[in-house]
Amino acid sequence: MAVCIAMVAGEASGDLLGCRLMAAIKRRLPDARFVGIGGPSMVREGMESWFPAERLAVNGFADALRRLPELLSIRRELLAGIKREAPDVFIGIDAPDFNLGVERRLKASGIPTVHYVSPSVWAWRGGRVNKIKRSADHVLCLFPFEPELYQRVGLPATFVGHPLADEFELEPDRQGERERLCLPRDAQIITLMPGSREGEVRKLAADFVGAAKRIHEARPDVRFLVPLVTRETRALFEHAMLAAELPADFPLKLMFGHSHEAMTASDVVLLASGTAALEAALLKRPMVIAYKIAPWSYRIIKKMMYLPYVGLPNILCKEFLVPELLQEDCEPQKLAEASLKWLDDTDGVSALTERFKSLHLSLRKDNASRAADAILGMIGGKAP
Known part of the structure; x- marks a missing residue:
């Protein structure tokens, strides 16, 4: 039978x-x-x-x-x-x-x-x-x-x-992905990922746009990719862009989906805490993890948390490998500074890549x- x-x-x-x-x-x-x-x-x-x-x-x-x-x-x-x-x-x-x-x-x-x-x-x-x-x-x-x-x-x-560790290549094809996305080979690229849910994007979009604006002021040649999964989240992000009065020639490209491709092609990923952080680690990308929830919810959850980390890469490696900017620390200036720091830290990025390779193998x-x-x-x- x-x-x-x-x-x-x-x-x-x-x-x-x-x-x-x-x-x-x-x-x-x-x-x-x-x-x-x-x-x-x-x-x-x-x-x-x-x-x-x-x-x-x-x-x-x-x-x-x-x-x-x-x-x-x-x-x-x-x-x-x-x-x-x-x-x-x-x-x-x-x-x-x-x-x-x-x-x-x-x-x-x-x-x-x-x-x-x-x-x-x-x-x-x-x-x-x-x-x-x-x-x-x-x-x-x-x-x-x-x-x-x-x-x-x-x-x-x-x-x-973890199924993602089986799915992702150990050595991501960064330059090949840039060619497929028609991006300059030597450009500095930051991918912004404010979340997949409307509530996340509503809370984080303004801070992410503000961070991009400050990064652009410091490094006019940096380009930005923003993969979003629904029309609703795209509309929320576009509203934040309008509110920030970005110039018409601001180097930011909105995308429908293709988050893995955008992360692979980028130098740094600024993202909402969640599975995307694990994906960025498996793609060997330096990142800045951000998150905001209602203040009363955060106070309750913080008292119940057992670990000092919220991001999966830090939890799995048992140390603060990548910065976590939560609640009041999740604001444009701090997000911009943390992202720019990765662009200038070649040795730090190399060391992080090796740690993420070991993590990938442990989950594959x-x-x-x-x-x-x-x-x-x-x-x-x-x-x-």
Whole structure:
């Protein structure tokens, strides 16, 4: 009888992880069936998705509260369907607010459960480890220091590597990317990345534009790239440019997407804290990390944080390799000074590049294959 695997992925990143995991499992078990909720990539790989994955997406607390009846209805139908199928294992991919509740109920009914992508228990709210233990039989971790946190409470966990480390080349083709983007070979280029969400761009756009203006005053030859992912975030950034009264010939190019290309081509990246910081590290780019949230939220979170860093490169390397300018320090003059410092520090950039190469190798573990091995080991599947 074919192995049946139930899965839920509610975001684009989870859909990609799920698709690659399915392909790795099918290489070992070609007849395996996959059911649950998946995005378009998982469906193309053969997933029988009972609901569109986008129905799980929520934007903030207010949206989650408004859509709570719909989400609860989806969860009830999903649980009923999974119990009817009686799969060999259930895999919740990221989306902990939804998946941990599903996993807890399935685990109680005797179905083995896996949570794929550890929540950031190492950063704050460490008590979540016990909540995860009640929900999952096994956790698949993207970072090497995470399994120990679970093993302390008796929850098996496996480091499977980070998918971005598999995807990115160890030696990025910087000059080739400049040619493809029609950028001068020897120009100094700074990429501005104020975030992918509207709330982030709304908070950071004015400071980033102000920093670009001050950098331009100090170094008129520096060029700027700004990759933005939606029309809404582009409109917010354009509004900040108008408010700053940038001259018509200001050397700034707005882009739709292509953030990896822009980072690869740049000398420095000024970015909002998040996955983009890890991407910049894997692309071996010096960076300045910035972030702002509501003051009361920051005070609460700061008291709950366990680490002195917020940027993933600093967390993974356990030191302040790159500057972090948060809250009141996230202002145009300081952002400009930190960015310009990288342009003048050739030795510092070389040393940083070597550290980022070591980091890249530590995360490059053939993520999908490792995850498949861990899952099939749980259910007795044989990996070649």
